[in-house]
């Protein structure tokens with residue numbers, strides 16, 4: 001049966017006290033929520049579901065009726081059940097609405113979230129406590145044993161290279177391996193097009209430094225990854241926040257207006273599984289985005305750090321693949337897929353390569369050689385693709401578990417994102433709720449969350465929102481922590 005394994009994972013995520021038909025309905029709804037069955041798709045038929053869940057026909061029929069009542073599916077006579085277009089504004093019974101798209105009324109702003117960020121960073125250094133704040137996979141998801149072998153192989157086979165400086169553009173063997181992987185994102189590059197960096201964060205920094213001057217305006221998605229706002233702040237730039245749709249990402253219509261109105265010097269976007277919304281921009285919109293900026297000579301800084309972590313298993317195309325004029329500065333890293341502590345990232349900066357290479361050299365001289373060679377050795381094995389398959393599946397399960405727990409424990413009316421990849425969940429509470437206060441209360445109890453204020457230069461825009469890292473071990477304590485967060489919200 002199609003997608004059996006994924007149904008099984010959602011089944012495991014459901015509550016024990018539920019009736020069997022409710023569990024089945026919840027597992028199927030989870031798949032729809034994750035976008036694995038799209039609107040108009042036929043869900044597996046009665047016989048398949050009976051076989052898969054090992055339950056009676058009447059249990060499956062009850063589950064189908066429940067899914068229909070909840071608005072997930074509609075019955076088509078003599079054909080089966082099909083995924084319905086849901087009203088995302090008001091959630092159908094039993095499901096959740098998507099977060100709202102913010103209006104576009106902003107002017108470029110200076111960013112000031114330094115204090116909250118640094119307290120968050122310190123809080124998550126603690127080995128105890130529940131880390132739902134930082135978007136970093138827990139060690140259980142990482143290929144530790146395979147990397148240990150890769151480090152040994154690197155030391156054994158690449159000794160001389162490891163001892164030497166690895167000046168820009170970085171280790172050739174690694175750049176060759178990256179070029180191969182980028183073919184899956186439809187990018188046809190040469191090793192000489194690639195520059196190795198100290199993680200994606202350095203790639204973003206170098207890209208912004210190459211294409212802007214202090215005081216310049218940079219268009220960013222709203223909400224956006226807070227590390228990017230930090231870089232914008234540190235470089236004395238101004239962020240112009242462009243609304244992002246929780247399904248399709250950056251609004252091109254709003255971006256066009258912004259380009260007409262403001263002297264935008266660069267645009268930073270995450271077309272594949274953005275952080276924090278987890279949305280996937282359709283390919284035709286990626287192409288439109290590249291063309292829109294190309295005709296105005298505005299560089300696009302593409303952050304594709306989650307590109308290989310889509311739940312459907314299909315590696316989406318990068319916007320870079322539509323780049324004809326070398327105006328896309330592609331940035332990524334292995335922080336989400338292998339280990340953040342390696343600090344191995346890369347960029348394909350197009351026609352900006354000479355400037356970026358010089359800035360890299362001038363700021364940090366070289367990247368550490370050993371992690372580069374270890375990653376190169378690891379990528380040479382088939383194991384990486386197997387690991388990615390497992391990881392995507394695990395992340396989909398964990399996002400689903402977190403979504404179920406949030407919907408169960410948070411106050412009614414909560415809206416949640418429906419990530420198509422990555423491992424973070426964006427949660428929107430009723431207007432007026434204060435997630436900074438919640439953050440402080442939770443931190444005192446050993447639970448860290450990322451308050452929504454971090455995801456915008458305008459401190460208050462997302463005060464009623466928060467982001468949860470789902471790549472943490474899902475234990476009874478984790479669910480208790482979500483219940484506790486919900487309890488505080490219900491009480492307050």
Ligand SMILES: Cc1ncc(COP(=O)(O)O)c(C=O)c1O
Nearest residue numbers: 135199200201225275305333335
């Ligand atoms: C969207 C995004 N970009 C960049 C980074 C930083 O990546 P790296 O650890 O490779 O520097 C993160 C880390 O959370 C991220 O979520």
